[in-house]
C-alpha cells in the first residue's frame with residue numbers, strides 16, 4: 001500500500017514522507033519525549049517545538065486551561081534556543097529515518113532569516129516550518145501571519161537563507177486566509193500548513209481575573225476542527241503547493257476529512273495530550289480505511305471532496 005506523499009514537489013531535494021501523519025509543533029516536544037511510548041519512526045514526519053534564536057522561558061503560569069472540547073494554551077514559545085537544538089537534538093535526529101521538521105519563530109524578519117541560516121545544512125533536519133502564527137507572544141509572529149505583505153516578506157527571507165524545503169504555518173486569526181496563503185505561495189513556500197490556534201480566553205470567576213497568566217491564549221483541540229477544515233478547504237483551492245491540515249484532528253476519520261478537503265498531509269496536536277499514541281493510532285486506521293475502500297495510493301484521496 002502506498003501511503004507516501006511528496007510535500008515539496010517544486011524543491012530540488014523534495015520532502016518525501018512515507019505516510020501523511022505528522023505531529024504538530026509544540027505538542028510532541030522534540031520527538032524524544034515520546035520515543036519510549038511507541039515507534040515514532042513509523043510516522044510521516046515529526047515537527048519539533050517552536051524554536052527561537054535565544055532560549056525562552058515562556059509566559060507566566062498558568063499556561064493551560066481546558067475548555068469544552070478544547071484546550072487553551074499560552075506557553076509563549078518556551079524553548080531551548082536554536083544553538084542547543086543544533087547541539088543536543090539534531091545529532092539524535094540524524095540517526096532517525098523519520099524526517100524531522102524544525103518549527104521556527106522570530107520577532108523580526110531578520111530573526112527568521114538568521115534561524116534559517118543556522119539550520120541550513122545541519123544533519124538530522126529535513127525542513128523548516130515557519131511559525132508566523134503564534135497568538136501567545138507580543139512582538140512579531142502573529143502580526144506577520146495576519147498580513148499578506150509581511151507574510152510574503154518572511155517567506156522570501158527564509159527561502160533565501162536556506163536550501164531546506166520551507167513550510168509556512170498560517171494563523172486562523174485573520175479575515176482572509178486564502179489571501180495570506182496565496183502571498184506566501186507566490187513568495188516561494190514549498191508547502192503551507194494550517195491552522196495554528198484560535199485566539200481565546202477564559203476567566204476564573206472566583207478570582208474575577210483571566211484564568212491564564214498571559215490573559216489570552218490559543219484554542220486547540222476538537223472544538224476548532226470545523227474551522228480548520230473549512231480553512232484548509234479554502235486554502236487548498238487557492239494555491240498550487242501542498243497543504244498540510246491541522247486543527248482538532250483526533251481520529252482517522254478527522255484526518256481523512258482534511259485529506260478529502262485538499263490536504264496532502266495532516267498534523268496531530270492536542271490529541272497527543274490525551275492519547276500519546278494518537279498519531280500512530282490515526283495512521284493505522286488510515287491504513288485500514290485505505291484497504292477497506294480498495295485505494296492503492298493515498299494521493300487518490302486528496303481533494304476528493306472538492307470535485
Ligand SMILES: Cc1cc2nc3c(=O)[nH]c(=O)nc-3n(C[C@H](O)[C@H](O)[C@H](O)COP(=O)(O)O)c2cc1C
Pocket residue numbers: 024025026027049050051071073075077103131134169195196197219220221222224246247248249267268269270271
Ligand atoms: C501546548 C501547545 C503548544 C504549541 N506550540 C506551538 C509552537 O511552538 N509552534 C507552532 O507553530 N504551533 C504551536 N502550537 C499549535 C499546534 O501546533 C497546532 O497548530 C494547534 O494546536 C492546532 O492543532 P490541534 O487542535 O490538533 O492541537 C501549540 C499548540 C499547543 C496546544
